[in-house]
Amino acid sequence: MSRLIDIGLEQLASVVFRMGExxxxxxxxxxxxxxxxxxxxxxxxxxxxxxxxxxxxxxxKAFELIxxxxxxxxxxxxxxxxxxxxxxxARYGRYALDIAQIYSxxxxxxxxxxxxxxxxxxxxxxxxxxxxxSVDSLKSHDTNLAEILSETEKQVDSMYFExxxxxxxxxxxxxxxxxxxxxVVRYLERIADHATYIGESIIYLATGEKIILR
Amino acid sequence: MFSPYKFEIESLNAWxxxxxxxxxxxxxxxxxxxxxxxxxSGCGKTTFIRCLNRMxxxxxxxxxxGRVLFNGMDIYNEDVDPVQIRRKMGxxxxxxxxxxxxxxxxxxxxxxxLNGIRDKEKLDSVVERSLKLAIxxxxxxxxxxxxxxxxxxxxxxxxxxxxxxxxxPEVMLMDExxxxxxxxxxAKIETLIRMLAEDYTVVIVTHNxxxxxxxxxxxxxxxxxxxxEFGSTKEIFENPRSExxxxxxxxxxx
Ligand SMILES: Nc1ncnc2c1ncn2[C@@H]1O[C@H](COP(=O)(O)OP(=O)(O)OP(=O)(O)O)[C@@H](O)[C@H]1O
Ligand SMILES: [Mg+2]
Numbered sequence: 001m002s003r004l005i006d007i008g009l010e011q012l013a014s015v016v017f018r019m020g021e022x023x024x025x026x027x028x029x030x031x032x033x034x035x036x037x038x039x040x041x042x043x044x045x046x047x048x049x050x051x052x053x054x055x056x057x058x059x060x061k062a063f064e065l066i067x068x069x070x071x072x073x074x075x076x077x078x079x080x081x082x083x084x085x086x087x088x089x090a091r092y093g094r095y096a097l098d099i100a101q102i103y104s105x106x107x108x109x110x111x112x113x114x115x116x117x118x119x120x121x122x123x124x125x126x127x128x129x130x131x132x133x134s135v136d137s138l139k140s141h142d143t144n145l146a147e148i149l150s151e152t153e154k155q156v157d158s159m160y161f162e163x164x165x166x167x168x169x170x171x172x173x174x175x176x177x178x179x180x181x182x183x184v185v186r187y188l189e190r191i192a193d194h195a196t197y198i199g200e201s202i203i204y205l206a207t208g209e210k211i212i213l214r
Numbered sequence: 215m216f217s218p219y220k221f222e223i224e225s226l227n228a229w230x231x232x233x234x235x236x237x238x239x240x241x242x243x244x245x246x247x248x249x250x251x252x253x254x255s256g257c258g259k260t261t262f263i264r265c266l267n268r269m270x271x272x273x274x275x276x277x278x279x280g281r282v283l284f285n286g287m288d289i290y291n292e293d294v295d296p297v298q299i300r301r302k303m304g305x306x307x308x309x310x311x312x313x314x315x316x317x318x319x320x321x322x323x324x325x326x327x328l329n330g331i332r333d334k335e336k337l338d339s340v341v342e343r344s345l346k347l348a349i350x351x352x353x354x355x356x357x358x359x360x361x362x363x364x365x366x367x368x369x370x371x372x373x374x375x376x377x378x379x380x381x382x383p384e385v386m387l388m389d390e391x392x393x394x395x396x397x398x399x400x401a402k403i404e405t406l407i408r409m410l411a412e413d414y415t416v417v418i419v420t421h422n423x424x425x426x427x428x429x430x431x432x433x434x435x436x437x438x439x440x441x442x443e444f445g446s447t448k449e450i451f452e453n454p455r456s457e458x459x460x461x462x463x464x465x466x467x468x
Pocket of ligand 2: 259260261389
């Protein structure tokens with residue numbers, strides 16, 4: 001027999017899953033624009049706004065379910081996790097917007113040296129794959145995927161610091177390219193962090209354990 | 215010997231005739247805390263609390279085995295007088311049951327009078343104190359001679375709590391004390407339960423999951439006479455270890 005709360009939980013899950021896909025699309029579009037040299041600022045701005053609206057919608061739904069059903073155990077953990085995850089999705093959107101804004105103000109990688117282009121491209125791929133994994137692990141409540149996020153995040157972190165070190169060493173002069181790329185790797189690093197927060201929420205949701213993946 | 219536990223229940227079994235209704239219960243109940251007992255109808259909740267004050271054996275054909283240590287002493291020892299035990303534990307039931315022919319005052323004083331106390335001053339002060347403890351005093355202080363039956367359901371239940379408190383028990387055993395009450399009366403009793411836990415050990419049976427979550431420090435989940443899970447209320451309601459507990463408290467069955 002299905003419970004009354006299940007209908008609400010399904011509605012909420014559907015908002016959260018849609019948000020996940022949209023967040024992935026937003027980050028992907030923004031990074032593509034940055035790397036390939038296309039200004040998607042308007043599109044990314046709209047997508048990012050949509051994510052914020054959906055996060056509010058999900059929060060309202062979650063509060064309504066709490067008020068109506070006083071959920072406990074896994075129901076309660078789902079609500080708590082979904083609220084946190086929608087925030088993380090909204091942050092994906094926000095950082096994607098930041099990157100799009102950097103592109104439209106400072107330009108992208110066109111004038112950069114090849115090693116810079118490669119580093120950013122490589123790091124972007126990693127981070128986008130983390131965003132993908134976080135969305136997938138949410139749908140399947142798969143704690144293994146969540147643990148993979150932790151591994152990849154460590155890689156992203158070392159790429160981030162390696163990049164800064166190399167920049168200081170090889171390109172001491174400040175120019176549009178270095179400023180733009182430094183800000184972008186910083187945002188990438190933040191996105192990766194939020195992907196691991198999502199991993200933590202998935203593990204909590206599935207097992208009740210509060211662990212730190214970072 | 216100091217123990218933080220009011221009750222230590224060891225291998226407790228109970229029967230009605232050949233019907234085995236409590237199966238090997240092991241559980242420790244903390245002093246000055248609220249312990250909730252939850253579980254589907256017929257799982258043995260009432261029987262369980264009636265084993266804590268030796269009421270179960272009153273039913274013809276009923277039997278108990280195992281140990282119930284109360285303040286470290288087994289209440290089922292041969293030399294223990296069950297009447298003495300019952301006196302130390304106040305009981306409150308699902309339906310408020312004040313003595314209908316008695317006034318509010320006499321209801322509150324009933325236990326003391328039964329114990330032979332006649333001193334008017336003493337009775338007055340105990341009646342006032344217990345009615346205050348039960349958060350009923352302000353509502354009835356001008357009508358103490360009215361019949362107990364003239365009160366609302368929620369007031370009657372608080373009168374029953376006052377009656378139980380008057381004999382200064384160490385434990386309050388409550389069997390679905392709010393199931394006949396409206397939300398406001400229920401909220402009053404719940405506040406009262408929390409206050410009582412500062413001085414008394416409270417064990418409350420409830421069908422209302424949210425009530426257990428609101429008022430208790432520990433929760434025991436009984437199912438078909440077995441103790442399936444026992445732990446801190448926070449843990450049981452946030453992250454139960456047993457699949458059965460999870461199913462019951464989220465309403466997947468029961
Ligand atoms: N006087 C009795 N004689 C025979 N069997 C009884 C008696 N009282 C209770 N039982 C049986 O013992 C089992 C436990 O009953 P108990 O009253 O302890 O359950 P409960 O958990 O309090 O249920 P409820 O939530 O409906 O009050 C049930 O199967 C019940 O049918
Ligand atoms: Mg009962």
